[in-house]
Amino acid sequence: MNLLEIAGLHLKSGQGTIVRDLDLSVSAGQCHALIGESGSGKSMTSLSIGDLLPATVWVESGKIEWCGSSLLALSKKDRERLRGKEIAYVFQDYASVLTPFMTIGKQLDETLKAHHMQDMLDMPERKNRKERIVQALEHVRLPKEIYNRYPFQLSGGQLQRVSLAVVIMLEPKLLILDEPTTALDQTNANEILRIISELKERTRCGILFISHNLRNVKRYADQVTVMREGQVIETGSTLPLLNSPKQSYTRRLIEAIPSLRPSTEAVHESI
Numbered sequence: 091m092n093l094l095e096i097a098g099l100h101l102k103s104g105q106g107t108i109v110r111d112l113d114l115s116v117s118a119g120q121c122h123a124l125i126g127e128s129g130s131g132k133s134m135t136s137l138s139i140g141d142l143l144p145a146t147v148w149v150e151s152g153k154i155e156w157c158g159s160s161l162l163a164l165s166k167k168d169r170e171r172l173r174g175k176e177i178a179y180v181f182q183d184y185a186s187v188l189t190p191f192m193t194i195g196k197q198l199d200e201t202l203k204a205h206h207m208q209d210m211l212d213m214p215e216r217k218n219r220k221e222r223i224v225q226a227l228e229h230v231r232l233p234k235e236i237y238n239r240y241p242f243q244l245s246g247g248q249l250q251r252v253s254l255a256v257v258i259m260l261e262p263k264l265l266i267l268d269e270p271t272t273a274l275d276q277t278n279a280n281e282i283l284r285i286i287s288e289l290k291e292r293t294r295c296g297i298l299f300i301s302h303n304l305r306n307v308k309r310y311a312d313q314v315t316v317m318r319e320g321q322v323i324e325t326g327s328t329l330p331l332l333n334s335p336k337q338s339y340t341r342r343l344i345e346a347i348p349s350l351r352p353s354t355e356a357v358h359e360s361i
C-alpha cells in the first residue's frame with residue numbers, strides 16, 4: 091500500500107481552478123519529485139496534503155489517502171496531529187519556522203514535548219530530551235553549541251539544518267520538501283540533500299520533492315511527475331522520463347539544462 095495516494099484532486103480559489111484532476115502517490119522509501127514551471131500548482135498540491143492550504147484555496151473534490159484512510163475525512167485536530175510526526179515539511183523559507191528570540195535548544199525541546207503530549211506518551215526527562223536534541227543536531231552536522239544559540243546567530247545553511255534536525259527527531263513517514271535548497275549555496279545545498287538521502291535510507295520514509303533543479307531531481311528522485319497549469323502532463327520513473335520525455339513541455343524543461351538534454355546518447359549516468 092502506498093503511504094500517500096492522491097486521486098482526482100481539484101483545488102480551487104476565488105480566481106478559479108488551481109489544480110485539476112491530479113493523481114500522485116508516494117510509497118515508503120520512495121522519492122517522488124514534482125516539477126513544472128512557476129505557478130503550475132506544485133506547492134498548493136503539497137500544502138493540501140498537510141491541511142496547510144491558505145484560506146483562499148480549498149479542496150473542491152478528489153481523494154487524499156494516508157496509509158489507506160481518507161485524510162479529508164479527518165477533523166482539523168487529527169490532521170494537525172499527523173503533521174510533524176507522520177507528515178513533515180521542509181520549506182525554502184527555513185527562517186519562518188523558527189521563533190527569533192528563543193534558543194535553538196528550547197525550540198527543539200518545545201517541539202519534542204508537544205509531540206509527546208499529542209501522542210500521550212510518557213514525557214522523557216529533560217536530560218534525555220536534551221540528549222536526543224544534541225544527537226539530532228549532530229546528525230545534521232551541527233555542533234552541540236548550537237543548542238544555546240539564537241536563530242539570528244546562525245547562517246542560512248545552519249538554519250536549514252536545524253529545520254532538518256526537527257524532522258530527524260520526529261522521524262516522519264512522509265517528508266515533503268518544497269525547494270529546500272533554493273536559498274542555499276551549492277555546498278550547503280548538497281549537504282542538506284545528502285542528509286535527507288541518508289534519512290530516507292535509514293528510516294525508509296517517503297519523500298515528495300518539489301524542485302526546479304533537475305540535476306537534483308535526477309540524482310535523488312525515483313519517480314517524477316511533471317505539472318503544467320495545474321495539471322499532470324507526464325509521470326514516470328526518473329531516468330526514462332528525463333532521457334526520453336513524451337511531452338514537448340517536459341523536453342523544454344530539460345533542454346534548459348545542458349547536461350540533462352536528451353540526445354541519441356541517452357543519459358545513462360547512474361544516480
Ligand SMILES: Nc1ncnc2c1ncn2[C@@H]1O[C@H](COP(=O)(O)OP(=O)(O)OP(=O)(O)O)[C@@H](O)[C@H]1O
Nearest residue numbers: 103108127128129130131132133134135144146147
Ligand atoms: N494564497 C493564494 N490564494 C489564491 N491563489 C494562490 C495563492 N497562492 C498561490 N496561488 C495560485 O495558485 C497557483 C499555483 O501556485 P503554486 O504556488 O502551487 O505554484 P508552484 O508550482 O508551486 O510555483 P513555484 O514553483 O513558483 O513555487 C498559482 O496560480 C498561484 O497564483
